[in-house]
Every structure is written in C-alpha cells, then in structure tokens.
Amino acid sequence: MKALIESIVTPLVDHPEDVVVTKKEEDTKVVYHLTVHQDDVGQVIGKNGRIAKAIRTVVYAAKSDSKKRIYLDIM
Amino acid sequence: MREVTASGQTVEEAVQSALKQLNTTRDQVDIDVIDEGKKGLLGVFGSKRAIVKVKRRKNQVEKAKAFLYDVTSNMNVDVEVTSTVEENHVTFDLTGENIAILIGKRGQTLNALQYLVQLIINKQGNEYYTVSVDAEGYRSRRKETLESLALKMADKAVSLQKKVALEPMPAFERKIIHNVLQQKDVSTYSDGVEPHRHIVIKP
Numbered sequence: 001m002k003a004l005i006e007s008i009v010t011p012l013v014d015h016p017e018d019v020v021v022t023k024k025e026e027d028t029k030v031v032y033h034l035t036v037h038q039d040d041v042g043q044v045i046g047k048n049g050r051i052a053k054a055i056r057t058v059v060y061a062a063k064s065d066s067k068k069r070i071y072l073d074i075m
Numbered sequence: 076m077r078e079v080t081a082s083g084q085t086v087e088e089a090v091q092s093a094l095k096q097l098n099t100t101r102d103q104v105d106i107d108v109i110d111e112g113k114k115g116l117l118g119v120f121g122s123k124r125a126i127v128k129v130k131r132r133k134n135q136v137e138k139a140k141a142f143l144y145d146v147t148s149n150m151n152v153d154v155e156v157t158s159t160v161e162e163n164h165v166t167f168d169l170t171g172e173n174i175a176i177l178i179g180k181r182g183q184t185l186n187a188l189q190y191l192v193q194l195i196i197n198k199q200g201n202e203y204y205t206v207s208v209d210a211e212g213y214r215s216r217r218k219e220t221l222e223s224l225a226l227k228m229a230d231k232a233v234s235l236q237k238k239v240a241l242e243p244m245p246a247f248e249r250k251i252i253h254n255v256l257q258q259k260d261v262s263t264y265s266d267g268v269e270p271h272r273h274i275v276i277k278p
C-alpha cells in the first residue's frame with residue numbers, strides 16, 4: 001500500500017526525494033500520512049483538491065491485506 | 076544507456092560525441108555543461124577539455140506507460156498496457172484479469188487514473204497530450220449506455236414537458252450526451268460546478 005502511494009505521488013512532484021509516507025494503525029482504520037516538499041504541496045492537492053481526490057480514489061480502490069478501512073492523509 | 080559524460084576540445088564537440096554515443100539527436104536530450112574547458116596557451120599549455128553530461132530525455136508516452144505499470148502492479152492487478160498515439164491524443168488500453176478493480180463504480184477509478192496520467196505526461200516535455208485510459212473496451216460500452224440513457228431521458232422530458240436533470244458526469248461523458256441529443260427536438264445544457272456538473276435536458 002505504501003509502495004502504491006509512493007508510485008503515484010513520486011512522478012507528480014518536483015522533489016521526489018522528499019516524498020514520505022508513514023503508516024499508523026488505529027483500532028478501526030489504517031492511516032497513511034503523506035508529506036511532500038513544501039513547493040510540491042500544490043502538485044498533490046490540485047485545484048479544489050482534484051488531484052488529491054484522484055489519488056485517494058486510486059488508493060482506496062486497491063485491495064488491502066487487512067480488513068481495516070484505509071485512510072489517506074495528505075500533509 | 077540513458078546518460079553519458081563526454082569530453083571534447085570545445086563544448087560543442089563534447090556534446091556531439093555524447094550524442095553519438097547515445098545514438099540520438101539534440102532535441103531528445105538534456106545537456107549539462109560541467110566544464111567549459113580552456114583553450115590554453117597556444118593550444119598546448121594549460122588547455123582543459125570541455126566536459127558535458129548528456130541525459131536522454133525519457134519519452135513522455137513511455138513515462139506515462141511506466142507509471143501505469145507501476146501503479147497497477149502495486150495494486151496487485153496484472154495488466155498489459157498498449158498505447159496508441161494520434162497527433163496529440165494518446166490512448167492507453169489496459170487488458171488483463173481483475174480489470175474491474177481498475178474501472179471502479181461508474182468508471183471512477185479509471186477516470187482518476189486517466190487524470191493522473193494526463194498530469195504526468197504533460198509534466199515534462201514540449202508536447203501537450205490529451206489522454207484517455209480505457210480498460211477492456213469500457214469506454215465504448217459506457218458510450219452505448221450513455222447514448223441509450225440520453226435518448227430515454229429525452230423522451231421523458233418531452234412527454235412530461237419538464238426539464239430532466241441527469242447525475243453528475245465528467246466532461247467527456249457529458250459531451251457524448253450533448254452530441255447524441257443534437258439531432259433531437261430537445262436542448263441540452265450543463266449546470267453546476269465541477270465536479271458536480273451535470274446535464275439538464277429541456278424539452
């Protein structure tokens with residue numbers, strides 16, 4: 001799942017080395033927290049959050065191994 | 076080989092030799108001058124050769140294709156991606172098992188992928204491409220569905236003499252409906268703001 005998020009986000013940004021995805025497991029959900037370089041924030045959110053929405057759609061579509069709900073937190 | 080460092084008497088010579096090694100042309104590469112070199116005294120003493128680093132620019136379409144392979148394999152879906160380029164429009168066709176995961180409800184996953192591919196393909200490079208991503212003929216099936224839906228809703232609008240609003244759709248799907256109802260006795264327009272923009276059929 002982490003690899004998936006990275007593979008989507010890395011080609012979108014100008015500073016691929018600053019893409020960081022951290023995983024946090026909670027009782028009912030798994031939260032993936034995504035941070036990117038300061039200048040790249042716009043590239044992963046987009047106008048009206050359009051890019052962020054597209055990223056989430058793809059990420060949520062992937063089957064995960066755990067039964068918990070997946071949640072993607074951006075910045 | 077994607078990148079070489081070459082040297083020559085002048086920058087130009089170094090670039091030429093690098094291009095030869097990469098077997099490519101100047102418009103396909105990024106050139107980085109590391110050292111401009113020095114002529115030196117009488118061309119003998121203290122002369123320094125020019126050094127350049129030449130990197131082959133990855134083809135935009137190839138990059139987008141690699142992205143699709145990357146993402147789908149990370150989603151544990153095995154697909155084959157074929158691309159066709161017509162002028163400035165690229166169509167990526169995905170085929171394989173479990174393709175339904177990539178399409179999603181009413182094609183929402185496919186549309187999200189299409190949007191991301193469009194962004195990535197145009198991020199670098201000089202050409203501007205429009206992109207469509209198709210999976211196992213989904214787009215043409217969807218087109219048929221939309222056309223029959225459009226005709227049905229147009230009939231409804233006429234018989235009720237009332238406006239009929241459809242559910243929100245992306246721009247290229249609305250276009251299909253506008254097109255098919257052009258010859259009918261109804262007028263169509265789009266209302267609302269993206270992403271909730273939808274078609275209204277007026278008798």
